[in-house]
Amino acid sequence: MRKLNITLIYNNKNFLEFINSSNIIRSYNNTVYSYIEEIDSNSYKSLFQEIKDTGSWFYFNTPFENKSYLAFGNLFENETEKISRHEFSADIRIPTFFGGAMFPIPRKTDLWSDFKTEEWFVPEFILMKYESKYFLTTNLNDSLLNIPDVSNRLSRRLKELTEAVERNEKHTELNSGQVDYNTWRMQIDAALDQIKSGYVDKVVLARYLVKTLKKEAEVSQIILNLEERYPDCYIYLWRRKGSLFFGASPEKFISIRESKLSIDALAGSAKRGKDKNEDEEIAEALLNDSKNLFEHNAVLSYILDRIKDYASDIKHPERPRIKKLRNIQHLWTPVTAVINKEVPAGDLTKRLFPTPAVCGLPKERALGLIKKLETFDRGLYSGILGWKDAEGNAELTVSIRSGLLRNNFVYLFAGCGIVDGSDSKEEFKETELKLKPILNLFYS
Numbered sequence: 220m221r222k223l224n225i226t227l228i229y230n231n232k233n234f235l236e237f238i239n240s241s242n243i244i245r246s247y248n249n250t251v252y253s254y255i256e257e258i259d260s261n262s263y264k265s266l267f268q269e270i271k272d273t274g275s276w277f278y279f280n281t282p283f284e285n286k287s288y289l290a291f292g293n294l295f296e297n298e299t300e301k302i303s304r305h306e307f308s309a310d311i312r313i314p315t316f317f318g319g320a321m322f323p324i325p326r327k328t329d330l331w332s333d334f335k336t337e338e339w340f341v342p343e344f345i346l347m348k349y350e351s352k353y354f355l356t357t358n359l360n361d362s363l364l365n366i367p368d369v370s371n372r373l374s375r376r377l378k379e380l381t382e383a384v385e386r387n388e389k390h391t392e393l394n395s396g397q398v399d400y401n402t403w404r405m406q407i408d409a410a411l412d413q414i415k416s417g418y419v420d421k422v423v424l425a426r427y428l429v430k431t432l433k434k435e436a437e438v439s440q441i442i443l444n445l446e447e448r449y450p451d452c453y454i455y456l457w458r459r460k461g462s463l464f465f466g467a468s469p470e471k472f473i474s475i476r477e478s479k480l481s482i483d484a485l486a487g488s489a490k491r492g493k494d495k496n497e498d499e500e501i502a503e504a505l506l507n508d509s510k511n512l513f514e515h516n517a518v519l520s521y522i523l524d525r526i527k528d529y530a531s532d533i534k535h536p537e538r539p540r541i542k543k544l545r546n547i548q549h550l551w552t553p554v555t556a557v558i559n560k561e562v563p564a565g566d567l568t569k570r571l572f573p574t575p576a577v578c579g580l581p582k583e584r585a586l587g588l589i590k591k592l593e594t595f596d597r598g599l600y601s602g603i604l605g606w607k608d609a610e611g612n613a614e615l616t617v618s619i620r621s622g623l624l625r626n627n628f629v630y631l632f633a634g635c636g637i638v639d640g641s642d643s644k645e646e647f648k649e650t651e652l653k654l655k656p657i658l659n660l661f662y663s
C-alpha cells in the first residue's frame with residue numbers, strides 16, 4: 220500500500236492557536252470545534268485510490284459547485300437541534316452534518332439493516348476537494364485533544380478506510396429474485412385501475428434487480444466511473460457496517476444557502492437519440508407529450524404548493540427544460556425562491572419529502588399504494604441524501620439511479636411515474652434505461 224501523508228499535515232502553530240481559542244469560547248455542551256487546514260493534492264489523491272469497501276464513510280460530490288466531501292468517523296449522531304459550531308478557518312464553509320433519510324415506508328426485510336431510517340451525523344474528519352484545492356477538517360468535541368492524539372486517531376480512521384478485509388465467500392441473497400416483467404405488468408395494471416377510479420392522479424412504482432458480483436467491487440473505480448459518465452449528477456456513496464449505498468442522481472431535492480432556496484421538478488423521461496438530430500426530435504416530442512407533461516406538472520405544482528407559505532419571490536421557467544443524461548433525458552423545471560427567515564430548514568424538508576417524482580399524488584394515497592404493490596424495501600433508494608449545517612444551509616439530492624452493495628451482491632433500483640395513459644411495456648423499458656448507470660459499472 221502506498222504511504223498516506225495525511226497524518227503529517229497538522230500545522231502545530233495553528234492547531235495550538237485553535238485549541239487555545241476553543242478553550243476561551245468553550246461553554247456549551249454539544250459544540251463542534253472544526254479545525255480546517257489546506258492539504259496537498261497528493262495526499263488526497265493517494266487516499267482516494269486506496270479507499271475500500273470497508274469502514275464507515277460518506278462521499279458526496281456536487282459537481283456544479285466543484286465540491287466533493289469524504290466524511291468519516293462519527294463525533295455526534297442525530298443531534299441536529301443541539302449542536303453549535305466554532306470554526307477555526309473563516310474563509311471556507313464546511314457542512315456540519317452528513318447523512319440522509321429512507322423512503323418513508325416501514326421495512327419488511329433485513330436488506331437495509333445496516334442503515335437507519337434517518338441519520339445525520341457529524342463526522343470526525345472531512346476531506347474536501349474544492350476546485351483545485353484540498354482541505355482536511357478535523358471536528359473535535361468538548362474533550363479537546365492534543366495534536367498527537369488527533370494524528371493517531373486520523374491514522375486509525377484512514378487505515379479503516381483503506382484496508383481490505385477478507386470476506387467469507389458464502390452469502391445468501393437477502394431479498395431474492397427480482398421484479399420481472401409479468402409482476403411489473405400486474406402492478407402497473409393495479410395502479411392504472413386506481414388512477415382510472417380517481418383514487419390517485421399519479422403513483423411512482425419501482426422495481427429492483429439483484430446481481431451476483433463476480434469480483435470484489437473497486438470503490439475508487441466506481442467513483443471515478445460515475446464522475447466521468449455523469450458529470451452533471453450528484454455522486455454519492457454511503458458505507459455503513461457491511462453495506463455500500465451509491466449512485467449518480469440528476470435530481471436536486473433541496474438546496475439552501477442563507478435564504479436562497481432551489482428545488483428541481485424532474486419527471487417525464489425519454490431515451491437519448493442515436494445522433495444529434497434524432498436526439499433533438501425525441502426531446503421536442505417529450506416537451507410536447509401530454510402524458511409526460513402531466514407527470515411533470517404533478518411534481519411542479521406539488522412543490523409550488525408546499526413552499527408557498529414558506530417562501531417568496533418564487534421563480535421558475537414557464538415551460539420545462541430538458542435535462543440530458545448519458546442514457547436518458549428528462550423534463551426539468553428548476554424552481555428558486557427566497558425563504559422566509561423564520562422557517563427552519565428541517566420543516567421544509569418534511570413538507571416536501573417525498574415529492575411526486577418518486578411517490579405520487581395525493582401523497583398519502585400514493586404511499587399506501589406503493590406499500591401495497593411493491594414487493595421489496597426501497598430503503599435509501601428514492602430517499603434523500605447529502606449535507607446540512609447548523610445554520611440551516613443544506614444540499615440534498617433525491618437518491619435515485621442507485622445501487623446497494625452487500626456481501627457479494629449488488630441490488631439495483633429504478634422506478635417511473637404512472638399516470639393515465641401509461642403503458643407497462645414502455646415503463647419497463649424506462650426502468651431499464653434508469654438501471655443502466657449502475658448496471659454498466661459492473662456488467663458492460
Ligand SMILES: C=C(O[C@@H]1C=C(C(=O)O)C=C[C@H]1O)C(=O)O
Pocket residue numbers: 423425470485486487488514549576577601619620632633634635636653
Ligand atoms: C423514480 C426514478 O426517477 C424519477 C422518475 C422520473 C419519471 O418517471 O419520468 C424521472 C425522474 C425521477 O424523478 C428513478 O430513477 O428510479
